[in-house]
Amino acid sequence: MSRLTDYMTKDKGTMHFVPFVTAGDPNPEVTIDLALLLQELGASVLELGIPFSDPLADGPVIQRASLRALKGGMTLAKAMEIVPEMRKRGLKIPVIIFTYYNLLLQLGQNQFMEKAKEYEIDGLLVPDLPFEESEALRAACRANELALISLVAPTTSPQRLEVIGRESDGFLYCVSSLGVTGVRKTFHPNVLAFLERVRASTTLPVAVGFGISSHEQVQEIAPYCDGFVVGSAIVREIEKREVTLASNREKAIADIKETLSQKLLLNIEGADNVEEAAQNN
Amino acid sequence: MINLPDARGRFGEFGGKFVPETLMYALEELEEALTQAMADPEFMALYQATLQDYSGRPTPITHARRLSEKVGGASIYLKREDLNHTGAHKINNAIGQGLLAKRMGKEKLVAETGAGQHGVATATIAAYLGLSCKVFMGKKDVERQSLNVFRMQLLGAEVIPVESGSQTLKDATNEALRYWVEHVEDTFYLIGSVVGPHPYPKMVRDFQRVIGDESRQQFLDLKGKLPNAITACVGGGSNSIGMFYPFLDDDVALYAAEAGGQGEETAYHAATLAKGRKGVIHGSLTYLIQDENGQIIEPYSISAGLDYPGIGPEHAYLSSVGRVHYESITDREALAALELLCQYEGILPALESAHALALALKEAKTMPKEHSILICLSGRGDKDVHTIQNALKVGEKDE
Incomplete structure (x- = not known):
């Protein structure tokens, strides 16, 4: 069992908040500030997205974040280098790298593993690498104690779900709706039945993502899972404050904090997680 | 294979x-x-x-007699995919x-x-x-x-x-x-x-192999033997795979023309195999044009059908085992070949197909007269008239 799974399962009944931000959107300093802010808001795990020219699993909000980050020269290697900076500033929670496969291939699997170890990165998620293509990377991740997180979708067949549920690491990432990342009002109509199937297939924690932006949505799925991923709803707040982030970063970050805590009612139930994370690191 | x-x-x-x-x-x-x-x-x-009944197949093979004579070398034949309904393969x-x-x-x-x-x-x-x-x-x-x-x-x-x-x-x-x-x-x-x-x-590939299957039979009927060489253009590479696939196990030289744009040495080309590296694009591991960090770079060619940053994975394979030879053809070479085909055969090819033609003209020259070379003329050029007109005007100014 990876240290990520360990971390997520030690407290039964905790609902884990897993935020996503694009590294370098609009610059690395803001990404570091956000990581700390999200930890303060109760995040259990941080998903750090790597910008890609052709992000085919992402909706418009994260596509635009990628473009902003790429303009600033962000790369997979540079994004990984931000993590120790976050740690220096007090980030205690686990960090997962979310990257498209081509970026990983170009950096090189070995190079990635070395850096992940050096920078104490906890997990890896590759949205365009389905289970069937992941054998070599899975083995390398195991050897390096890095959790390779798998995605499952409402369209995943029972046979595949069984294998993926058994062979995966970290947590199982359930895609709540068909389609790309982005804020939605409704989940896939069969999402709850799907989450029950997922739960039955695995001993890993189960987190739900794609389209989550409100406390109401979280409450709907909470009985069926251990965590929820929020991406576009956070990235959108960054985008809205692109100007202020450049002129008055402190104020912009404070605004983002207020908006997110209202929308997701985060600071209340999440406070305990942070303290525990601090004790464990 | x-x-x-x-x-x-x-x-x-x-x-x-x-x-x-x-x-x-x-x-x-x-x-x-x-x-x-x-x-x-x-x-x-x-x-x-x-x-x-709908597309008008089989498409004919045309012997380009005047063009063959002009080039002086192998006899040139055209597989007329341009005569399909909608004008291309x-x-x-x-x-x-x-x-x-x-x-x-x-x-x-x-x-x-x-x-x-x-x-x-x-x-x-x-x-x-x-x-x-x-x-x-x-x-x-x-x-x-x-x-x-x-x-x-x-x-x-x-x-x-x-x-x-x-x-x-x-x-x-x-x-x-x-x-x-x-x-x-x-x-x-x-x-x-x-x-x-x-x-x-x-x-x-399996829906395009009709090009090669027909060509093979037509050539046997026409000449009693297979062509010595075949050329086709490649962007993603569907007409070329369709043409080549039935010939892979034959003693036939296969040449594919990538879009060299303004030249492989410039930043303006779509020469994926010549200048790309292995990676993943649109769900497939293949060669692609990308920067050192893996961001995909927008390619360039005068031909809109060839400016794709990747290439079909079967092409990447056929290149790696040496079964098909891939060469890049510049905008200029393609335009010159296009003008020749217009003037010597009364056929206006698509700019994409003109790349295959230009490569064939290069090869034909080096081949003996009794040999034959078949070109996949993948589409007609009516859609490109405006682009061609502009390019030739600019060309005149350059000279």
């Missing part, structure tokens, strides 16, 4: 399925339906009949996939298009079969190819301008894939080339 791809959709190390989890079931469903359809004589008969694949979609009970087609040729072919088959059709097209291409946009709309298709990324073919493909992920339960994604995740490269 002809038994590829393997069960995992690999041509050697190339190919595979690098897609979001949501699409895996759709690819499995497609693979199963495809395997059943290809083994069903009734489906294959319907496909053949539609090629014949693209319709072969659109007919095959359209019939398959209908067989699978999917009433909605979605497609990507660059210059608009594949979009027109898809809109055409959708109208013919009574299916709905959405075509994703980069915003820049929508502006550059307004006539094709109108043509698709006339055929009843909805053209959706794509504003993401660099607003061209690669982004249209991303957007079509994104749309498919969201509507996977009732929509068929009709890819226009031998690219994308398995089983697309295999499926598109």
Whole structure:
């Protein structure tokens, strides 16, 4: 069992908040500030997205974040280098790298593993690498104690779900709706039945993502899972404050904090997680 | 070599399925339906009949007598895919996939298009079969190819301008894939080339191999033997695979022309095999034009059908084992060949096909008179007249 799974399962009944931000959107300093802010808001795990020219699993909000980050020269290697900076500033929670496969291939699997170890990165998620293509990377991740997180979708067949549920690491990432990342009002109509199937297939924690932006949505799925991923709803707040982030970063970050805590009612139930994370690191 | 791809959709190390989890079931469903359809004589008969009665196949082989004499070398023959309905080989694949979609009970087609040729072919088959059709097209291409946009709309298709990324073919493909992920339960994604995740490269090849199968028989009937060499152009590479595939095990030299744009040494080309590196694009492991960090670079060619940053995985494989020789042809070389074909044979080829022609002229010169070389003339050039006119004007100024 990876240290990520360990971390997520030690407290039964905790609902884990897993935020996503694009590294370098609009610059690395803001990404570091956000990581700390999200930890303060109760995040259990941080998903750090790597910008890609052709992000085919992402909706418009994260596509635009990628473009902003790429303009600033962000790369997979540079994004990984931000993590120790976050740690220096007090980030205690686990960090997962979310990257498209081509970026990983170009950096090189070995190079990635070395850096992940050096920078104490906890997990890896590759949205365009389905289970069937992941054998070599899975083995390398195991050897390096890095959790390779798998995605499952409402369209995943029972046979595949069984294998993926058994062979995966970290947590199982359930895609709540068909389609790309982005804020939605409704989940896939069969999402709850799907989450029950997922739960039955695995001993890993189960987190739900794609389209989550409100406390109401979280409450709907909470009985069926251990965590929820929020991406576009956070990235959108960054985008809205692109100007202020450049002129008055402190104020912009404070605004983002207020908006997110209202929308997701985060600071209340999440406070305990942070303290525990601090004790464990 | 002809038994590829393997069960995992690999041509050697190339190919595979690098897609979001949501699409895996759709690819499995497609693979199963495809395997059943290809083994069903009734489906294959319907496909053949539609090629014949709707697209006008078989397309002829034309002996380019005056051009052969002018070049002085091997005899030059043209496989006339330009004489297909809608003016290019693209319709072969659109007919095959359209019939398959209908067989699978999917009433909605979605497609990507660059210059608009594949979009027109898809809109055409959708109208013919009574299916709905959405075509994703980069915003820049929508502006550059307004006539094709109108043509698709006339055929009843909805053209959706794509504003993401660099607003061209690669982004249209991303957007079509994104749309498919969201509507996977009732929509068929009709890819226009031998690219994308398995089983697309295999499926598109199998619907395009009619080019090579016909050519082989026609050449045997005409000359009593096979041609010594064949050339075709390659962007994604569907006409070239369709032409080459039935000849892979024969003693026939195979040459493919990549778009060299303004020259391989410049930043303006689409010479994927010459200048690209291995990576993953649109669901497939292949060669692609990218920067040192893995960001995909927008390619360039005068020919809108060749400016794709990747290449079909089977081409990457055939290049790696040395079975097909890939060379790049510049805009200038393609234009010069196009003018020759117009003046010596009265045929205006598409700019894409002019690349295959230019490469053939180079090879023909080095071959003995008794040899023959066959060119896949993949499409007609009416769509390019405006581009050609502009390019030749600029060329005059340069000289």
